[in-house]
Amino acid sequence: MEALQNLLHGFAIGLTPSILVYAFIGCVIGTLVGMLPGVGPLAGISLLLPATFGLNPVVGIILLAGVYYGAMYGGSTTSILMRIPGEAASVMTCVDGYAMTQQGRAGPALAIAAIGSFVAGTVSTVGLMFLAPALAEFALRFGPPEYTALLLFGIFMLAYMSTSSMSKMLAMEVVGLLLGMIGIDAMTGHTRFTFGVVSLGDGVGIVPVVVGLFGLSEILLTATDNAKARPAKPSLSQLVPTRQDLLESVAPITRGSLLGFLIGTIPGSAHVISSFISYGLEKKLSAHPERFGKGAIEGVAGPESANNAAATGAFVPMLALGIPTGPITAVMLAALIVHGITPGPTLIQEQPTLFWGFVASMYIGNVVLLILNLPMIGLFVNLLRIPYSYLYPCIICFCLVAVYCVQNNVVDVWITLVAGIAGYALRKLGYDVAPIALGLVLAPMLELSVRQSLAMSAGSYSIFIERPIALTLILALALLIVFATRPFRSLSDWRKSAGLMSE
Amino acid sequence: VSRILSCRSDRVSGALLLLLALFVLWQNLSYPLGNLAEPGAGFVPLFLGLALAAVSMAIIFGGGSSRSLKVIGWAEAPRVVLILAAFAGAALALERVGYRLTIFGLLVFLIGVVERKPVIPTATAAIGFSALTYFVFVHLLEVQLPRGPLGL
Numbered sequence: 001m002e003a004l005q006n007l008l009h010g011f012a013i014g015l016t017p018s019i020l021v022y023a024f025i026g027c028v029i030g031t032l033v034g035m036l037p038g039v040g041p042l043a044g045i046s047l048l049l050p051a052t053f054g055l056n057p058v059v060g061i062i063l064l065a066g067v068y069y070g071a072m073y074g075g076s077t078t079s080i081l082m083r084i085p086g087e088a089a090s091v092m093t094c095v096d097g098y099a100m101t102q103q104g105r106a107g108p109a110l111a112i113a114a115i116g117s118f119v120a121g122t123v124s125t126v127g128l129m130f131l132a133p134a135l136a137e138f139a140l141r142f143g144p145p146e147y148t149a150l151l152l153f154g155i156f157m158l159a160y161m162s163t164s165s166m167s168k169m170l171a172m173e174v175v176g177l178l179l180g181m182i183g184i185d186a187m188t189g190h191t192r193f194t195f196g197v198v199s200l201g202d203g204v205g206i207v208p209v210v211v212g213l214f215g216l217s218e219i220l221l222t223a224t225d226n227a228k229a230r231p232a233k234p235s236l237s238q239l240v241p242t243r244q245d246l247l248e249s250v251a252p253i254t255r256g257s258l259l260g261f262l263i264g265t266i267p268g269s270a271h272v273i274s275s276f277i278s279y280g281l282e283k284k285l286s287a288h289p290e291r292f293g294k295g296a297i298e299g300v301a302g303p304e305s306a307n308n309a310a311a312t313g314a315f316v317p318m319l320a321l322g323i324p325t326g327p328i329t330a331v332m333l334a335a336l337i338v339h340g341i342t343p344g345p346t347l348i349q350e351q352p353t354l355f356w357g358f359v360a361s362m363y364i365g366n367v368v369l370l371i372l373n374l375p376m377i378g379l380f381v382n383l384l385r386i387p388y389s390y391l392y393p394c395i396i397c398f399c400l401v402a403v404y405c406v407q408n409n410v411v412d413v414w415i416t417l418v419a420g421i422a423g424y425a426l427r428k429l430g431y432d433v434a435p436i437a438l439g440l441v442l443a444p445m446l447e448l449s450v451r452q453s454l455a456m457s458a459g460s461y462s463i464f465i466e467r468p469i470a471l472t473l474i475l476a477l478a479l480l481i482v483f484a485t486r487p488f489r490s491l492s493d494w495r496k497s498a499g500l501m502s503e
Numbered sequence: 504v505s506r507i508l509s510c511r512s513d514r515v516s517g518a519l520l521l522l523l524a525l526f527v528l529w530q531n532l533s534y535p536l537g538n539l540a541e542p543g544a545g546f547v548p549l550f551l552g553l554a555l556a557a558v559s560m561a562i563i564f565g566g567g568s569s570r571s572l573k574v575i576g577w578a579e580a581p582r583v584v585l586i587l588a589a590f591a592g593a594a595l596a597l598e599r600v601g602y603r604l605t606i607f608g609l610l611v612f613l614i615g616v617v618e619r620k621p622v623i624p625t626a627t628a629a630i631g632f633s634a635l636t637y638f639v640f641v642h643l644l645e646v647q648l649p650r651g652p653l654g655l
Contacts, residue, residue, distance in 0.1 A: 050646055051640075051646065053646075054645050054646075165562075165565075167558050167561040167562050167565060168513075168562060170554075170558045171520055171555065171558040171559060171562060174551055174554050174555040174558060175523070175555065177551050178527060178548065178551050178552070178555065181547065185544040187544075188535070188543060188544045190534055190535070190543075190544035192534055192548065193527075193530060193548075216590070219586065220579070220583045220586060220587070221579070222579075223579040223582040223583050223586060389614065389618040389620060390614060390618075390620070390628055392613075393609070393610050393613035393614050393628075394610070394628075394632055396586070396589075396590060396609070396613065397609060397610065397633075397636070398636075400590070400593055400594075400597070400606075400609070401602070401606075401636065401640065401648070404597060404648075404649075405646045405647075405648070408647055410594060410598055413594040413597065414594055417587065417590055417591055417594060420590070421587065424583065426516075428575055428577075429512050429513075429516045429575070430512065430513075430569070430570075431516070446547070447547045450546075450547060451547070454539055454540065454541075454542055455540060455541060455542075458540045459538060459539030459540035459541075
């Protein structure tokens with residue numbers, strides 16, 4: 001009952017004209033960002049971050065959240081029409097979505113993707129509304145040892161749940177954590193790894209690193225990509241799915257929503273992983289698995305619902321614990337910090353307007369996105385007709401200005417350049433660079449909690465096993481390490497069947 | 504060069520990460536480690552450096568079957584160098600000549616020189632984009648952008 005009262009309060013905030021306008025702008029930008037290859041939700045949010053500095057924090061976070069889940073909707077459009085995933089979570093949608101387009105069924109594929117995204121977005125917002133406050137209340141019992149155990153568990157979980165090699169993921173996480181060590185040590189005042197650059201005293205900012213690793217490196221990787229594909233532009237009447245399409249999509253959408261939300265709450269590239277697992281699950285449950293890859297609508301409905309639900313699920317630990325589960329939520333936490341809001345278990349109690357306004361805006365945003373992605377799809381498809389040779393120089397300019405605006409410091413632009421080169425090289429060599437961004441954000445939290453824990457116990461590591469919550473998390477971590485080691489590798493066969501590991 | 508290109512990609516990347524780990528550990532020697540009850544500034548970086556060295560070794564030893572650098576393909580490399588040079592030039596110019604001139608120059612270089620597009624569309628895109636984004640950022644979003652000696 002209290003949740004419903006709070007939600008009504010949230011709607012009172014969310015339905016104010018200024019919030020509605022910014023939620024709409026966020027959804028439009030997100031849809032565009034999701035559609036454009038080379039600008040994923042992470043780069044889109046980072047580019048827009050400086051623009052939120054002058055806004056009220058509630059408006060700012062609602063704008064950025066709109067970009068995030070808008071990108072999840074938009075990513076499906078290029079996957080279905082052109083077989084180009086606008087962002088990584090839409091890779092699985094390419095398979096059956098594009099097959100449907102080739103069969104002249106692009107309209108129903110786009111409609112089911114939008115409907116699935118809407119249902120998943122709404123269901124997972126209900127989950128966020130009930131789960132986040134409960135988790136935040138529980139997290140009030142957390143001290144430094146519990147945070148240390150939770151962060152270590154999260155870091156290892158990210159590597160375990162990854163789509164690439166575990167050792168490479170762990171290496172990228174450690175590189176991110178090391179980047180987070182640059183600057184003045186908060187506890188002793190020592191300057192570390194700055195090499196005489198005064199601007200590095202405050203540390204390396206998340207925005208220049210993220211824009212370089214994801215935005216600039218993506219441009220570099222697609223530098224010779226000048227495909228002149230002309231995407232199909234379905235009319236409104238072609239978008240209506242048949243009764244059979246709807247019946248076949250109900251169960252995949254329901255399963256995708258629940259699965260995506262649960263996966264979204266655990267660390268990792270949840271929206272990507274959830275779409276892979278959902279596709280694998282639907283194929284396994286189908287009476288006709290041979291249809292998958294040849295235009296099965298369940299192959300669109302499940303993964304699209306799952307990636308949208310995971311996007312919302314990722315907000316649970318972010319808002320309840322103040323811990324990001326991925327680089328996107330890390331940048332959004334950075335936005336809150338810039339506005340003077342301290343993320344953590346007390347955020348929901350201390351900032352009810354922000355939390356409930358945010359929840360209400362997600363319901364509103366899902367309705368806005370359904371409208372944007374069905375009747376207005378033709379308008380957005382026009383954007384895909386801009387030649388890439390004109391588009392990518394403009395994206396590079398956006399990268400430059402967005403990074404510079406954060407602190408009006410040209411050192412950040414140089415950091416972006418270095419991160420861009422590193423991101424390009426690492427991605428060419430088969431590394432996932434997302435853990436670097438996550439490590440960068442988690443580093444100060446991890447270092448502080450480790451040192452505080454040891455100070456509390458006068459240097460005894462037993463503090464991590466004497467407290468029940470920390471012990472549980474350490475045992476879960478140990479179990480994960482056991483599963484990841486070679487003798488027990490057969491237990492992790494689910495990763496293969498879900499498509500997370502090559503056979 | 505051909506000898507380097509024939510190396511296994513994971514072995515090369517693992518070796519570079521190992522070098523980074525060793526550099527971190529060497530740099531970390533100048534920071535106090537403290538003790539367990541009162542860890543110093545070098546305490547956590549020491550563990551991270553050791554962890555990076557360990558996973559780098561795992562990548563090197565497990566990388567025998569990875570693709571060679573040659574197989575990966577570097578066809579886009581010349582254009583990558585041009586784009587990076589343009590970005591570095593823009594970073595140098597931004598505070599010296601101002602936002603609008605920098606963005607104009609960057610777009611002319613990338614669209615006109617790198618992509619070899621005709622003069623009029625290139626100039627239109629460069630002038631239009633630099634003026635429009637300046638208006639949006641400075642006047643609508645109230646973000647400060649640098650102006651050069653010409654006030655541009």
